[in-house]
Amino acid sequence: MLAAGGALTAQASVFDRSPATSEASELPESDGADDPLAEREQDTERGDRGDRSGSESGRDREDSGEARGAAPDESPSPEPEPEPEPEPEPTESESEPEPEPEPSETTEEQPDWVHPMPDGRTTSCFGQRWGTLHAGVDLAYPNGGPIHAAGAGTVTHAGWVFGGYGISVVIDHQDGHFTHYAHASETRVSVGDTVEPGEVIALEGSTGDSTGPHLHFEVHQGMWNQVEPTQWMSNRGVNIDGC
Numbered sequence: 621m622l623a624a625g626g627a628l629t630a631q632a633s634v635f636d637r638s639p640a641t642s643e644a645s646e647l648p649e650s651d652g653a654d655d656p657l658a659e660r661e662q663d664t665e666r667g668d669r670g671d672r673s674g675s676e677s678g679r680d681r682e683d684s685g686e687a688r689g690a691a692p693d694e695s696p697s698p699e700p701e702p703e704p705e706p707e708p709e710p711t712e713s714e715s716e717p718e719p720e721p722e723p724s725e726t727t728e729e730q731p732d733w734v735h736p737m738p739d740g741r742t743t744s745c746f747g748q749r750w751g752t753l754h755a756g757v758d759l760a761y762p763n764g765g766p767i768h769a770a771g772a773g774t775v776t777h778a779g780w781v782f783g784g785y786g787i788s789v790v791i792d793h794q795d796g797h798f799t800h801y802a803h804a805s806e807t808r809v810s811v812g813d814t815v816e817p818g819e820v821i822a823l824e825g826s827t828g829d830s831t832g833p834h835l836h837f838e839v840h841q842g843m844w845n846q847v848e849p850t851q852w853m854s855n856r857g858v859n860i861d862g863c
């Protein structure tokens with residue numbers, strides 16, 4: 621099969637160059653048995669070629685195949701036909717293009733993590749304050765501003781459930797991390813809700829131990845193991861200025 625295809629290709633390339641004189645020397649010896657057929661084939665092909673512009677190799681092979689099949693009818697011959705060569709196999713499998721990647725379902729790229737209150741002004745950072753750990757970052761904004769889920773997850777707490785935190789929301793991000801949003805004036809989600817990044821989960825306020833409207837934002841690496849939240853968010857591509 622391969623040898624036949626190769627020979628065919630070789631013949632086609634000889635034909636492309638066309639001088640009949642070179643044929644004898646350039647054709648492989650093993651094709652000797654095919655020579656009479658090849659001669660006829662060459663004639664047929666030359667005849668065809670007048671109508672056809674392309675010298676593309678795929679086309680040439682196709683032409684040879686047709687010519688080979690047509691040859692016996694066009695010039696009946698008493699000679700025993702040489703064993704017909706198999707039709708050249710189409711080489712689609714080699715040249716078949718890779719399947720195109722599926723286009724993304726969403727045309728707008730949604731970030732996985734977002735700022736919980738993009739217009740808030742940082743007024744206090746994570747760290748020791750007055751002898752105790754301030755376990756989050758404070759973001760001040762006029763009362764009632766929207767508080768956004770920093771990332772996708774499930775609401776595990778919503779309401780006045782943690783004393784001094786006032787009205788707050790906790791989101792479980794399903795990777796061992798939780799985010800906690802405190803001192804809200806009201807919640808917009810309930811326990812068990814699934815939230816998307818940026819979804820409004822509460823409105824900012826000053827409930828609990830708070831002296832003025834702000835969002836107290838915490839990140840827990842395991843519930844109640846608070847870590848510095850601005851670096852944590854920065855690692856996820858979100859910049860919270862001021863710490």
Ligand SMILES: [Zn+2]
Binds near residue numbers: 744754756757836837
């Ligand atoms: Zn705070």
